[in-house]
Amino acid sequence: ILLWIASALTPQEIRDRILEVGSTFQQELVQYLESVHMGEFFDGKSMRDIALEVAERESVSKAAGSRYVPPTETLATPPPKRCTLHREQDCSIICFVCEKTSVWWASFRSTVNELLWRTNRHECGSHCLSNKHGTCKARYPREVRAETTVDPDTGYLNLKKGEAWMNTFSSVLTYILRSNTDVTSLLSGTAIKAVIAYVTDYVTKPQLQMHVLFETVRAVL
Known part of the structure; x- marks a missing residue:
């Protein structure tokens, strides 16, 4: 999905503001992205941490005589209603609504972590190494960055990335779709044009010729 907000800043205007070192715009944009x-993963956990947690859940279920149902086989649980009296972080007294929300967010992070471990991690094999160079066609392992940095010459944002064997994602989409997703932020005019060209080419792709379609059906059946 490609979104463009009416009256929004142009890529050049965004670049100029990003290059203002220490500006509020730069800080808030980075925080949002x-x-x-x-x-x-959430909470600074590693691939091994999540693997151990999943193994523990499966072990507990097995000991109880039941099958562990992974989040890939369940539907997302909607969040509880928000507290109308105060914000959760401002709650200084015991508040049932805030506590319920806090528990939901903890479950959200745990569920997303497991979903990522099950669906978003890459393992190289014949499916990606079958080329003359013997390199991964999916470009793994990816570069790891401890924090987001700004290129002082171009204003390009090199976003933080903690896992070399996992593609980028949106936690909310992962939680809702319960499957592999690949979310990329279009940080330049060139990237935006490339995606527009790709999508246009894809949706206008001509239909298969009828004899090719029937031949495919016959081969499958």
């Missing part, structure tokens, strides 16, 4: 475009 890091919240919707992630490349690591």
